Amino acid sequence: GQQVMQIPQYQHVQEGEDFTTYCNSSTTLSNIQWYKQRPGGHPVFLIQLVKSGEVKKQKRLTFQFGEAKKNSSLHITATQTTDVGTYFCAGQTGANNLFFGTGTRLTVIP
Amino acid sequence: SQTIHQWPATLVQPVGSPLSLECTVEGTSNPNLYWYRQAAGRGLQLLFYSVGIGQISSEVPQNLSASRPQDRQFILSSKKLLLSDSGFYLCAISGEYNSPLHFGNGTRLTVT
Numbered sequence: 001g002q003q004v005m006q007i008p009q010y011q012h013v014q015e016g017e018d019f020t021t022y023c024n025s026s027t028t029l030s031n032i033q034w035y036k037q038r039p040g041g042h043p044v045f046l047i048q049l050v051k052s053g054e055v056k057k058q059k060r061l062t063f064q065f066g067e068a069k070k071n072s073s074l075h076i077t078a079t080q081t082t083d084v085g086t087y088f089c090a091g092q093t094g095a096n097n098l099f100f101g102t103g104t105r106l107t108v109i110p
Numbered sequence: 111s112q113t114i115h116q117w118p119a120t121l122v123q124p125v126g127s128p129l130s131l132e133c134t135v136e137g138t139s140n141p142n143l144y145w146y147r148q149a150a151g152r153g154l155q156l157l158f159y160s161v162g163i164g165q166i167s168s169e170v171p172q173n174l175s176a177s178r179p180q181d182r183q184f185i186l187s188s189k190k191l192l193l194s195d196s197g198f199y200l201c202a203i204s205g206e207y208n209s210p211l212h213f214g215n216g217t218r219l220t221v222t
Contacts, residue, residue, distance in 0.1 A: 030208065031208055033210050033211075035211075041215075042200055042213040042214065042215055042216045043154065043200070043211075043213050044213070045210040045211065045212065048208075048210055050208075088153065088154065090154075090211075092208065097144075097156055097159060097169070098156075098211065100153050100154040100156075101153065102152075102153045103152075103153050105151075
């Protein structure tokens with residue numbers, strides 16, 4: 001079955017350092033979505049990538065979709081304490097449901 | 111805008127007791143509805159989804175069931191809870207194909 005692997009599982013960074021999480025799928029995806037879950041909260045949709053090689057930016061966040069549409073990354077520049085949380089990627093193939101990655105829990109040390 | 115109501119926020123239930131979690135949606139019609147479970151510190155596991163009234167698809171065999179008696183109402187149930195049913199239960203909605211998920215605030219269930 002479809003699997004979406006995400007690394008690292010945990011990441012601790014000093015405030016101001018950069019952070020990257022990677023997502024890899026065993027199958028080609030029609031689209032990939034990214035979500036953020038603050039501690040104690042529910043996942044919140046961040047962005048969706050559809051095109052091969054697509055790059056999108058949201059302020060300090062940069063999202064990339066691989067050329068083969070099997071991998072994706074989220075990069076945060078100059079992390080802030082407000083970036084704390086777990087970041088999930090979620091891939092979709094065709095008309096099937098989303099498969100969520102295992103998530104990367106980010107801790108930012110002030 | 112669409113709103114997801116999920117209650118209760120927290121719940122402590124003994125093993126073997128029944129469960130009923132309700133999710134209602136406002137501001138949209140004919141949404142796709144989902145129940146996810148998240149174990150402590152883990153990822154999101156899709157339990158059930160529904161594309162319409164009375165239409166339920168199960169992703170994982172378990173002692174849980176779901177029903178959709180109305181267009182904007184989605185219910186998660188169990189006749190007898192197990193310790194392994196503990197977790198964070200999230201209701202989510204989406205629109206048409208490929209649209210993102212919007213989650214409710216969730217219910218934290220502890221089975222003791």
